[in-house]
Amino acid sequence: FPSRLPHVGTTIFTVMSALAAEHGAVNLGQGFPDFGCDPALTDAVTRAMQAGHNQYPPMAGVPALREAVAAKIEALHGRRYDAGAEITITAGATQAILTAILATVQPGDEVIVLEPCYDSYVPNIELAGGVVVRVPLTPGSFRPDFGKIAAAITPRTRLLIINTPHNPSATVWTAEDMRTLEELLAPTDVLLISDEVYEHMVFDGAEHQSAARFPGLAARAFIVSSFGKTFHVTGWKVGTVAAPAALTAEFRKVHQFNVFTVNTPMQHGLADYLRNPAPYLQLPAFYQAKRDLFRQGLEGSRLKLLPSTGSYFQCVDISAVSDLNEADFCQWLTREIGVAAIPLSAFYGGGFDQRVVRFCFAKKDETLRAALERLRRL
Numbered sequence: 353f354p355s356r357l358p359h360v361g362t363t364i365f366t367v368m369s370a371l372a373a374e375h376g377a378v379n380l381g382q383g384f385p386d387f388g389c390d391p392a393l394t395d396a397v398t399r400a401m402q403a404g405h406n407q408y409p410p411m412a413g414v415p416a417l418r419e420a421v422a423a424k425i426e427a428l429h430g431r432r433y434d435a436g437a438e439i440t441i442t443a444g445a446t447q448a449i450l451t452a453i454l455a456t457v458q459p460g461d462e463v464i465v466l467e468p469c470y471d472s473y474v475p476n477i478e479l480a481g482g483v484v485v486r487v488p489l490t491p492g493s494f495r496p497d498f499g500k501i502a503a504a505i506t507p508r509t510r511l512l513i514i515n516t517p518h519n520p521s522a523t524v525w526t527a528e529d530m531r532t533l534e535e536l537l538a539p540t541d542v543l544l545i546s547d548e549v550y551e552h553m554v555f556d557g558a559e560h561q562s563a564a565r566f567p568g569l570a571a572r573a574f575i576v577s578s579f580g581k582t583f584h585v586t587g588w589k590v591g592t593v594a595a596p597a598a599l600t601a602e603f604r605k606v607h608q609f610n611v612f613t614v615n616t617p618m619q620h621g622l623a624d625y626l627r628n629p630a631p632y633l634q635l636p637a638f639y640q641a642k643r644d645l646f647r648q649g650l651e652g653s654r655l656k657l658l659p660s661t662g663s664y665f666q667c668v669d670i671s672a673v674s675d676l677n678e679a680d681f682c683q684w685l686t687r688e689i690g691v692a693a694i695p696l697s698a699f700y701g702g703g704f705d706q707r708v709v710r711f712c713f714a715k716k717d718e719t720l721r722a723a724l725e726r727l728r729r730l
């Protein structure tokens with residue numbers, strides 16, 4: 353039968369993790385922590401299971417968790433979402449993004465993505481029958497080019513997807529960027545997916561500018577986050593979507609026939625754990641220290657460091673080290689040097705190669721040191 357996704361193979365993250373395992377390489381490719389989560393969180397989940405929270409929860413998510421998420425957004429960004437009608441718990445950000453796309457994009461609708469972009473967006477749009485419109489972030493700085501975004505908007509544009517802090521470039525949108533986008537979208541009906549999974553990983557005193565802070569964006573936005581990133585539990589696959597009631601109603605029509613709902617004990621455990629804001633308020637300092645350790649280790653090497661102001665990624669320019677293209681370089685680095693990385697070309701439809709690769713520093717200090725020891729040989 354004809355493939356729904358004829359151009360799609362296995363994701364680069366799966367490919368590179370398998371290659372790293374095969375060659376015993378230090379895996380700084382796929383983004384996930386190699387350290388455990390706070391035992392208080394697993395204790396809270398265990399208590400929830402022991403208390404009997406093991407059957408289907410309400411379709412939109414456990415009310416206590418939705419309430420905790422609404423309270424957190426209000427405390428951090430000053431916008432009150434209705435926990436009943438505007439917050440939905442999802443099976444990770446991945447499901448949230450797919451569901452938001454399926455709920456809003458009709459065949460032939462145009463959806464704008466800003467490249468480089470996370471690898472699930474484009475196949476998701478294609479599954480919905482949407483037309484992918486690729487707008488590049490400015491090469492080198494990865495800054496949004498609002499002139500290009502404005503030029504890409506047509507009467508067929510249904511949706512724009514943004515992501516800050518940004519995977520893979522580790523850049524962060526400023527309040528001015530968000531205001532500019534708000535003005536640009538004001539005369540349009542374009543909906544927004546704001547992928548904010550790295551919301552708590554922003555460095556050097558910068559602040560995460562959630563779409564929730566900007567009324568003209570919040571009114572049209574599905575704001576997506578992921579407890580996997582925030583609490584070091586990527587395997588739990590629990591995410592959130594905050595969106596105005598009318599958008600949430602359409603979202604839930606798809607959600608209920610997609611996953612219906614998300615595992616119960618994790619939701620209760622997370623609701624309990626969220627009562628203490630310290631773990632996520634401490635996250636910027638926690639990851640900034642890892643970023644600094646990694647960057648300092650590469651100073652003086654021939655890998656040229658790009659800025660990393662948010663997310664748990666560090667990009668480097670490889671052009672002084674190798675003539676290989678990014679993808680071949682990552683294969684070579686894994687096999688010969690013993691460190692896995694991700695080529696940025698994997699985040700572009702056309703495979704654009706700018707001699708930049710991405711490392712993930714969400715790793716134990718000893719893992720980072722082991723990788724640095726190898727990378728300094730370059």
Ligand code: PMP
Nearest residue numbers: 444445446470519549578580591
């Ligand atoms: N969006 C971005 C930008 C991501 O980096 C990730 C995680 N790789 C996701 C979405 C998916 O998050 P989750 O694991 O919660 O599905």
Ligand code: GLN
Nearest residue numbers: 363365366381382383519
């Ligand atoms: N988000 C992670 C990354 O960018 C990986 C997620 C995945 O493996 N799909 O590395």
